[in-house]
Amino acid sequence: MIIVFRPDATPQQIDHVAEKVREWGLKTNISRGAERTLIGVIGDEAKVRAKPLEVFPGVEAVMPVLKPYRLVSAEARSERTRITLPGPPGATPVVIGGPRVVVIAGPCSIESREMLMEVGRIARDGGAQILRAGAFKPRTSPYAFQGHGVRGLKYLAEARLELCMPVVTEVMDTRDAELVGEAADMLQIGARNMQNFTLLKAVGRLRKPVLLKRGLSSTLEELLMCAEYLMSAGCHDVLLCERGIRTFEPMTRNTLDLSAIPVLKRESHLPVLADPSHGTGHWDLVGPMARAAVAAGADGITLEIHPRPEEAFSDGPQALLPKTYRELVKSMAAVAAAVGRSL
Numbered sequence: 421m422i423i424v425f426r427p428d429a430t431p432q433q434i435d436h437v438a439e440k441v442r443e444w445g446l447k448t449n450i451s452r453g454a455e456r457t458l459i460g461v462i463g464d465e466a467k468v469r470a471k472p473l474e475v476f477p478g479v480e481a482v483m484p485v486l487k488p489y490r491l492v493s494a495e496a497r498s499e500r501t502r503i504t505l506p507g508p509p510g511a512t513p514v515v516i517g518g519p520r521v522v523v524i525a526g527p528c529s530i531e532s533r534e535m536l537m538e539v540g541r542i543a544r545d546g547g548a549q550i551l552r553a554g555a556f557k558p559r560t561s562p563y564a565f566q567g568h569g570v571r572g573l574k575y576l577a578e579a580r581l582e583l584c585m586p587v588v589t590e591v592m593d594t595r596d597a598e599l600v601g602e603a604a605d606m607l608q609i610g611a612r613n614m615q616n617f618t619l620l621k622a623v624g625r626l627r628k629p630v631l632l633k634r635g636l637s638s639t640l641e642e643l644l645m646c647a648e649y650l651m652s653a654g655c656h657d658v659l660l661c662e663r664g665i666r667t668f669e670p671m672t673r674n675t676l677d678l679s680a681i682p683v684l685k686r687e688s689h690l691p692v693l694a695d696p697s698h699g700t701g702h703w704d705l706v707g708p709m710a711r712a713a714v715a716a717g718a719d720g721i722t723l724e725i726h727p728r729p730e731e732a733f734s735d736g737p738q739a740l741l742p743k744t745y746r747e748l749v750k751s752m753a754a755v756a757a758a759v760g761r762s763l
């Protein structure tokens with residue numbers, strides 16, 4: 421950390437700050453220039469990160485040198501993290517973060533047992549390795565379908581066995597975390613709960629893989645810090661998911677931030693996913709953005725599909741019809757091959 425003093429800072433003010441830093445157990449390196457004085461803080465930066473150094477008279481700026489996300493940072497590991505979902509007995513294990521781009525597909529909501537089996541089969545046969553489906557739904561309106569909850573989880577656990585593939589579903593409440601962890605191979609923390617720190621800690625403690633979605637108006641640093649919450653609670657298998665952010669543009673539901681993909685891959689060793697369904701909100705925009713996300717280096721793509729979007733309980737406008745979905749997966753495979761990966 422570097423502490424920068426104002427040009428008019430007095431020697432007493434500078435000495436006072438240096439003494440404080442030493443009191444906190446760190447060493448100082450004072451550099452007195454013609455215009456300004458700097459103090460380089462040597463030692464564990466985390467010890468002073470929480471101290472309000474800016475309040476000391478004479479201090480102009482405090483600049484951290486290290487990233488605040490330690491476990492998540494690319495510097496923390498020499499290799500990229502690969503997450504393996506073994507799935508139910510007899511399933512082919514799915515590796516996320518390796519050379520193969522993973523497809524996660526399914527309905528927005530679990531509408532009924534039959535519907536989940538039907539859509540799950542479409543997802544699997546069209547090329548998805550992981551089934552997604554929501555039992556607990558975070559809806560903007562309290563009058564909208566809230567999900568079948570525990571009953572939905574039961575259907576999902578059945579679909580997992582019947583379709584012989586790993587499943588991911590959202591957890592919204594700490595009280596449901598264990599139950600969701602028992603039903604699913606991976607827990608999803610949705611955009612609206614990205615910064616629900618109590619939930620992050622509770623889910624992290626389960627030590628199951630977590631798909632963490634970027635908050636609606638969150639910076640990438642905030643997303644990385646939320647992944648840090650999960651990792652510091654004991655979860656090592658975190659997937660970062662770009663799902664679009666709020667901007668001034670109303671023609672799309674959200675603005676899918678494609679540059680988030682290479683930024684997150686530069687900053688962190690964790691796998692990065694893209695969700696072009698929530699990222700655009702319109703089924704006809706999902707394909708182009710899914711292909712673009714594969715080209716940008718995404719380790720996986722999550723897609724919402726529905727055989728009858730006009731009857732969907734949630735997110736019908738962004739659902740892909742089965743045929744469109746199957747064609748999209750084929751075209752994503754071509755893009756993956758063009759960037760040296762497979763699908």
Ligand code: PEP
Nearest residue numbers: 554610611612633663698
């Ligand atoms: C979802 O994936 O079902 C979902 C609600 O997504 P998000 O949290 O990104 O809105």
Ligand code: MN
Nearest residue numbers: 528724734735
């Ligand atoms: Mn949805």
